[in-house]
Amino acid sequence: MATGYVYHELYAWHDTGSFVGMLPADPRLGLQPFQHFENAETKRRIHELIVATGLIDRLVRIGPRKATDEEILLAHTEDHLRRMVEQSEQDRGGDAGDGGSPFGKGGVEIARLAAGGVIEAVQAVLDGTVDNAYALVRPPGHHALREHGMGFCMFANLVIAAKAARRSHGVERIAVVDWDVHHGNGTQAAFADDPATLTISVHQDRVFPPDSGHLHERGTGAGAGYALNIPLPPGTGNGGYLEAMRRVIVPALHRFRPDLILVASGYDANAADPLARQMVTSAGYRELTGLLLEAAAELCGGRVAMSHEGGYNPVYVPFCGLAVIEAMAGVEPFPDPFEPNFGGMGQQELQPHQAALLDRAVGLLADIHPA
Amino acid sequence: MATGYVYHELYAWHDTGSFVGMLPADPRLGLQPFQHFENAETKRRIHELIVATGLIDRLVRIGPRKATDEEILLAHTEDHLRRMVEQSEQDRGGDAGDGGSPFGKGGVEIARLAAGGVIEAVQAVLDGTVDNAYALVRPPGHHALREHGMGFCMFANLVIAAKAARRSHGVERIAVVDWDVHHGNGTQAAFADDPATLTISVHQDRVFPPDSGHLHERGTGAGAGYALNIPLPPGTGNGGYLEAMRRVIVPALHRFRPDLILVASGYDANAADPLARQMVTSAGYRELTGLLLEAAAELCGGRVAMSHEGGYNPVYVPFCGLAVIEAMAGVEPFPDPFEPNFGGMGQQELQPHQAALLDRAVGLLADIHPA
Amino acid sequence: MATGYVYHELYAWHDTGSFVGMLPADPRLGLQPFQHFENAETKRRIHELIVATGLIDRLVRIGPRKATDEEILLAHTEDHLRRMVEQSEQDRGGDAGDGGSPFGKGGVEIARLAAGGVIEAVQAVLDGTVDNAYALVRPPGHHALREHGMGFCMFANLVIAAKAARRSHGVERIAVVDWDVHHGNGTQAAFADDPATLTISVHQDRVFPPDSGHLHERGTGAGAGYALNIPLPPGTGNGGYLEAMRRVIVPALHRFRPDLILVASGYDANAADPLARQMVTSAGYRELTGLLLEAAAELCGGRVAMSHEGGYNPVYVPFCGLAVIEAMAGVEPFPDPFEPNFGGMGQQELQPHQAALLDRAVGLLADIHPA
Amino acid sequence: MATGYVYHELYAWHDTGSFVGMLPADPRLGLQPFQHFENAETKRRIHELIVATGLIDRLVRIGPRKATDEEILLAHTEDHLRRMVEQSEQDRGGDAGDGGSPFGKGGVEIARLAAGGVIEAVQAVLDGTVDNAYALVRPPGHHALREHGMGFCMFANLVIAAKAARRSHGVERIAVVDWDVHHGNGTQAAFADDPATLTISVHQDRVFPPDSGHLHERGTGAGAGYALNIPLPPGTGNGGYLEAMRRVIVPALHRFRPDLILVASGYDANAADPLARQMVTSAGYRELTGLLLEAAAELCGGRVAMSHEGGYNPVYVPFCGLAVIEAMAGVEPFPDPFEPNFGGMGQQELQPHQAALLDRAVGLLADIHPA
Ligand SMILES: [Zn+2]
Numbered sequence A, B, C, D: 001m002a003t004g005y006v007y008h009e010l011y012a013w014h015d016t017g018s019f020v021g022m023l024p025a026d027p028r029l030g031l032q033p034f035q036h037f038e039n040a041e042t043k044r045r046i047h048e049l050i051v052a053t054g055l056i057d058r059l060v061r062i063g064p065r066k067a068t069d070e071e072i073l074l075a076h077t078e079d080h081l082r083r084m085v086e087q088s089e090q091d092r093g094g095d096a097g098d099g100g101s102p103f104g105k106g107g108v109e110i111a112r113l114a115a116g117g118v119i120e121a122v123q124a125v126l127d128g129t130v131d132n133a134y135a136l137v138r139p140p141g142h143h144a145l146r147e148h149g150m151g152f153c154m155f156a157n158l159v160i161a162a163k164a165a166r167r168s169h170g171v172e173r174i175a176v177v178d179w180d181v182h183h184g185n186g187t188q189a190a191f192a193d194d195p196a197t198l199t200i201s202v203h204q205d206r207v208f209p210p211d212s213g214h215l216h217e218r219g220t221g222a223g224a225g226y227a228l229n230i231p232l233p234p235g236t237g238n239g240g241y242l243e244a245m246r247r248v249i250v251p252a253l254h255r256f257r258p259d260l261i262l263v264a265s266g267y268d269a270n271a272a273d274p275l276a277r278q279m280v281t282s283a284g285y286r287e288l289t290g291l292l293l294e295a296a297a298e299l300c301g302g303r304v305a306m307s308h309e310g311g312y313n314p315v316y317v318p319f320c321g322l323a324v325i326e327a328m329a330g331v332e333p334f335p336d337p338f339e340p341n342f343g344g345m346g347q348q349e350l351q352p353h354q355a356a357l358l359d360r361a362v363g364l365l366a367d368i369h370p371a
């Protein structure tokens, strides 16, 4: 098994400045300068852990490149691209669109490199040079909309890569599984009316975007039924997530029968993340990956490409990311030293109120009509 | 209304080194050096926010002093104190007892200053120089046991202050309310068999210490019934916490009729904390404080002293701490700029499975016999 | 002896962002985001050291206030003030004028507080409520020009305070001694043609501004002779600095006979500063201060007010600042633990090529005509 | 031309803790916790700049390995190695020998990887797989003595590599040029009585070790004349350094006629370093490298291997390191954006008092007898 891996040191240079979490510092509002939740630390630490554990030697390095204008316009308006390019020339940089998604001078070049990294990962899977691939990119992409970025995202990396895949390899049916803890609203919007793209987002109920990712968001027009949302209650742990995978996501994939599975792989459902309240551990991520790969093996020759999204705890995210990539590469697990801390938290197992939500989600599967 | 306030710049000098969260860095275990969850940032930012908003001008500054050996021995063995003193002489410092509670060279002096700060806050309340008081100290104390520290705590600041209060002012009945998100195991243990001290801990079910803080832990011997634990499920927000205050904590206080209320005020139940999964916002903390002060006004002349415990998100904790102290001082709220982010999270209101836990806790109140 | 002390926590909130030293980050130029040389760390550490050593208890706290428009316009054009106010409303803040002097949203309020802090320090000295005073403010001021800021400075704090002093107390003769390692070009320019204000800058030869601070810059028009520059060679240590004080600065003051002495007290001539190459130690700063106070005692009743300027090594600057303020307060020195490291550097004593430069500076004294 | 390059992410995991520069934090001494001067930042930024500029694609990556006990014992006593291994098992790590050279738990493994990285770089040059090579390792090595480490150094990386080279390839005559700004005392001591190894150290007069690196230190016994020290005065810039290279170092190499040239390449003579007072710019480092390579081309087939030593300004060192490696690889210079800042500092050109020191050093060349 060959697993592709995209990382570039410039991803860590994406500059989110001296924000206070997700707000610009402002003494009048009591906002003392600090750092943005979405900073380089977490992602750089994943990469360094991959090197330190030796996993790097089991992966096939895939070099990213900058996405072209044409590629970015697969997912975005010319206006949005132009704004990003223009703001990227400003000394203090700019913002992707919602005031909480800053980037520095020259930042559009890194955003291009992120999108291009995901494109290349997907291409490598489709070309068969690797069996599956992981793109550890930054900035993330799953919240970015056609007309503007948001939620720390500049370009919709995975949407771009999916559309590029369709164009280059004529891939017909694509499933996108988004296990970032926030709603994958950008990806959902991009494919809302497209029955050939199934978007599944499992997330914490109403965190970000604020009023988004409801069970009743199902896609529109011809795409009705091909958007699936699983808004798990806050406090859900491994038990609830694995049950969601087993009872909803994998069955949905089986009904849909994709030719390619893309994953928006955020780690902010981890048990120590500041930006959500879930309790998934590295062991949970490992098992989620295993179940997904198993489905992919049956359905689409194992063709899975993952794009890195959120995950904001620099201490724990690296071990979650490591677990996913190890699982993709079929490599023996490196022990997670935090397992005693987070694995032992109360109510890691499926709770009745979580199961009740999943029951409702299961009811939506019938709208996915077998290809 | 006069509110006392203890802070000393040396609290920020308590040195927890280059830990990785709560584990010592070790390349062989994949643990890249970083910082300890319990570092200066969060607490220093609370203090600076108190200054920046002008709240400081509405508070009565109380200068801390170093707790004496005699005072520390009110709560600890001579062995523990000696170990702390000895390790404090080592160039690399030492650990309070569990390997995850490091302190630097000279650290015992800061721990003395923390304990002494809480003592002075309580004394000021008892002396009537202030109506209530807040001690923003570091390191924290509520996990520290008689024989050793743990959970980032060196000395049991609040236990020491409570015993000093009893000695100096002959205070008979003391209630300790611990709303840190972790179980206040140290305080509970110190007063387990003492029916004159009611300890109430509201926390997230089984986080830290791992298997501690169960409903069935009720105190021992003569103290049976005078330890109360409310292990809220992960994902509990303002609704659940306020209901716990209204249905369990306040009624317990009314049954117990304390002469003094102490609060172990951790903020790690906040909606963005890495070390727990609750969703309390600054508005929630403000309201919790209001309810508690109301009870104190009725029961013990408003005599409340709070000791700072946990809280690990440098971005959000300052606004939670500010809300509590503003409420104590009866000051108009300074707006929380994160309210749209965290206040709007799904399931902030009381959930049925949370109410079910509270029902069980209510059942325990009967064991508190009116004085 | 009473020494006034100005500090406000908001000074540490002045936001210089994710600059790379003095350049804006830009991946295309190889400039990885980092921090500005002029960040909060050094100044906050001075303040905390003053508290930790107990010096704070020997000082008279003077509360700063925000300088008014009218006060700022004593030193600046309306255009400059308006630009600062406008840019301060931008989400990403602005720049004082040269692209290397960033400030954050709301930053003009902190700049007002810095100027106001220096004003209040000077007023307290003139009112006689203290004998001398130190204003530990941020951002600094000595490079700011009438029409725009530069060199990390927004407003010319000391110029404003000097002019306010003249207006409020009718002070006639003011001497400004600038021992920041860079040329005090802003102060010199503000008083270039004013024979009632003697500006003396001792600095490292041609560092910043690049081609500024030459011996031959002497003031203009009526002010000719009343600007004095001492461009010491790189590598000058305590010996050269003390000789400059003894042979040039103190004699100049004696000729000029000021009513008030202001000091632009930068510490970037320290032995470990990144932004210059001098070798002054805390002992050197202490002795420089002693010599200056001695002259002030003889000349102007000891009326000295200092305004904090540069100093960019967070490790060593605090001990240099401490030494100056201790000397002002007549307090027993707290030992400098770095004395063995920096005090023992080779060629700390006066070198012949340094003496040669001083010889030339001595020659300039004759142009200062006794009042 | 092929240039080898050694870097490993684990070098950045070498843990120097929360030191205050070079002293352990201690509140009683006024030492607020901070970071060690020798931390990961500077070196990681060099590596990332090498990647970001694309230089990485012009280099031949050489994988480091851990030096064996046998290799380390080429330069150290068994006692020293055993101490490092034992202290590396302690939770808080240990110290290489002087109290200012801390390392973390597991740190000996990174020190082995540093020594092994230099060994491999030298071997690659000797094997002819590359023309020259640069080992960007951490911790550094040039201060480490046979019996103990010091000056942030655990093992004498370059001494080990030199002795390994002699053993593996029978290299006879080795010249070590040390342009770290501090005296290369460890290397000098290791080869003091060996006339087959010429050690040349150009450094700032008496900085570290405190009283070391004098002109009169010439080697001992058979090695007399084969240690050369050039203690440049503080404040020396490009002019003085290049003149030292042209008038002393290159002539010494020509007299000695080495078979291999090793370089202890520290960058702490840069114009913004906190730990010395020199003014070398990236252009200066580039030119120094060019002169050295030119000599190497004439003398020993261009066989040069460099080992990374000091350099403590995270902002500027990366551009200095880049310049050296570009010069080794014969690659077009990437522009240094700090050139206007540091290149324009006054007295960059050779000064008379610097020339006078060089005159004295030239007089020592006669003791190097042609092979
Ligand atoms: Zn997310």
Ligand SMILES: [Zn+2]
Pocket: B180, B181, B182, B266, B268, B309, B310, B311
């Ligand atoms: Zn806690």
Ligand SMILES: [Zn+2]
Pocket: C180, C181, C182, C266, C268, C309, C310, C311
């Ligand atoms: Zn300066």
Ligand SMILES: [Zn+2]
Pocket: D180, D181, D182, D266, D268, D309, D310, D311
């Ligand atoms: Zn060095």
